[in-house]
Amino acid sequence: MKKLKAAIIGCGQIAQVTHIPNYQVMEDAEILGVCDTSLDTARTAAKKFEIEHYYDSHKKMLEDLQPDAVIICVPNKFHCQITLDALEAGCHVFCEKPPAITVEEAEQMAAKAEETGKLLSYGFHFRASGHTGFLKDRIAKGKMGEIYHTEVKWHRRRGIPGWGCFTSKEIQGGGPLIDIGAHMLDCALYLLDYPEISYVCASSSSRIGKTSKAGLMGEWNPERFTVEDGIFGYIQFSDSTSLSLQSSFAINQEEKDIRSVKLFGSKEGASLFPLKIYGEEEGQLVNLEFPFFEMRDWHMDLDTNFVHACLGKEELLVTARQGAYVQKIICGLYESAETGKPVIF
Numbered sequence: 631m632k633k634l635k636a637a638i639i640g641c642g643q644i645a646q647v648t649h650i651p652n653y654q655v656m657e658d659a660e661i662l663g664v665c666d667t668s669l670d671t672a673r674t675a676a677k678k679f680e681i682e683h684y685y686d687s688h689k690k691m692l693e694d695l696q697p698d699a700v701i702i703c704v705p706n707k708f709h710c711q712i713t714l715d716a717l718e719a720g721c722h723v724f725c726e727k728p729p730a731i732t733v734e735e736a737e738q739m740a741a742k743a744e745e746t747g748k749l750l751s752y753g754f755h756f757r758a759s760g761h762t763g764f765l766k767d768r769i770a771k772g773k774m775g776e777i778y779h780t781e782v783k784w785h786r787r788r789g790i791p792g793w794g795c796f797t798s799k800e801i802q803g804g805g806p807l808i809d810i811g812a813h814m815l816d817c818a819l820y821l822l823d824y825p826e827i828s829y830v831c832a833s834s835s836s837r838i839g840k841t842s843k844a845g846l847m848g849e850w851n852p853e854r855f856t857v858e859d860g861i862f863g864y865i866q867f868s869d870s871t872s873l874s875l876q877s878s879f880a881i882n883q884e885e886k887d888i889r890s891v892k893l894f895g896s897k898e899g900a901s902l903f904p905l906k907i908y909g910e911e912e913g914q915l916v917n918l919e920f921p922f923f924e925m926r927d928w929h930m931d932l933d934t935n936f937v938h939a940c941l942g943k944e945e946l947l948v949t950a951r952q953g954a955y956v957q958k959i960i961c962g963l964y965e966s967a968e969t970g971k972p973v974i975f
C-alpha cells in the first residue's frame with residue numbers, strides 16, 4: 631500500500647493532541663519528522679511519539695526528508711510563509727485554521743497551490759461532521775427551500791486561552807472571530823455555497839479581556855490582551871440573504887460554551903451542533919432530531935480526508951479557495967469593527 635510520507639511543522643498543543651496521534655494510527659500515512667523553532671519542543675515531541683527525525687528549521691527538514699505532505703501547526707502569523715515554502719518544495723499542505731492573517735496572504739497561498747499543482751487544505755474540522763454533510767445534501771435537494779438568514783455563534787463564558795499566543799493580535803491576527811468563530815463561519819458558508827458578498831459590518835469589545843482574570847481555560851495577562859474578546863457582525867449577500875455572527879472568548883452569559891449554526895429556510899429551519907430540523911408536515915409543525923447519528927472524531931476524519939485526497943482516493947473537503955473566501959469575511963468584519971463603518975465588497 632502506498633503510504634503518504636508526512637512531516638509536522640510546529641509541535642505545540644494541536645500537533646501533539648490531535649495530528650501526530652491521528653497520523654500514527656492511519657495505515658496509509660507515516661510521520662517522517664517533526665520541527666519546531668524550539669529544538670527542545672521538537673526533540674521532546676519526537677521522543678514522545680517515537681519519530682526519528684527532529685529539526686528547528688522547516689526548510690532544513692523539507693530539504694532532508696522531502697516529505698509528500700506537511701501539517702502546519704504554528705501560530706497564524708507564520709502560516710503563509712511556511713505554506714509557500716512547503717508548496718515550493720513540492721509538498722501537499724494541511725495548514726491549521728485560519729488560513730492566515732490577511733486576505734492577501736490567503737489568496738497568495740491558494741494561488742501558489744494552483745501554480746504548483748499541490749493540495750492545500752485547512753483545519754476546519756467541523757466540516758467533517760456527518761451532521762454538516764447530511765444538512766448539505768438536504769439543502770442541495772431543496773428540502774429547506776430558500777435559506778434567507780443564517781446565524782453563527784461561538785461564545786465562551788470565560789474561555790480566554792491561557793497558553794500560546796491567542797491573545798496577541800500581532801501573532802494571531804485577532805481573537806475569538808479568527809480562532810473559534812471561524813469554525814462556525816466556515817461551516818455556514820460551506821452550507822450556503824459561498825454566496826457573493828455585498829457588505830459586512832461589525833462591532834467588537836475587549837472590555838473583559840483587558841480587565842478580568844477569572845478564566846476557565848487558564849490565566850491570561852490583561853495588560854498584553856490585544857485582541858477582541860467578543861465580536862458581533864452582520865454579512866449582507868448580493869442576493870439579499872444575510873448572515874449574523876457572534877463570537878466571544880469571554881461574555882457574561884449563563885452557559886459555559888455555546889457553539890451553533892442556525893439556518894432559516896422558507897420550507898425548513900435547521901440547527902447544528904447537534905443537528906435538528908424544524909418544519910411542517912400535513913398542517914403540523916414538526917421537529918426532527920437525530921439521536922442515533924454516530925458521533926465521530928471530526929479531527930480524525932478531516933486528517934483522513936486530507937491523506938486520502940493526497941493519495942488520489944477522495945476529493946478534498948476543505949479547499950484553498952474556500953479558505954480564502956472565509957478569510958475575506960473575517961478580515962472585512964475586523965476592518966468594520968475597527969473603523970466603525972461597513973465594508974463594501
Ligand SMILES: NC(=O)c1ccc[n+]([C@@H]2O[C@H](COP(=O)([O-])OP(=O)(O)OC[C@H]3O[C@@H](n4cnc5c(N)ncnc54)[C@H](O)[C@@H]3O)[C@@H](O)[C@H]2O)c1
Binds near residue numbers: 641642668671688793
Ligand atoms: N482546528 C482546531 O480546532 C485548532 C485547535 C487549536 C489550535 N489550532 C490552530 O493551530 C495552530 C497552533 O495552535 P496551538 O494551540 O498548537 O499553539 P501552540 O502555541 O501550542 O503551538 C505552536 C507551536 O509552534 C511553534 N512555532 C512557532 N513558530 C514556528 C515556526 N516558524 N516554525 C516551527 N514551529 C514554530 C511554537 O514553538 C509552538 O511549539 C494555530 O494556528 C491555531 O489556530 C486549531
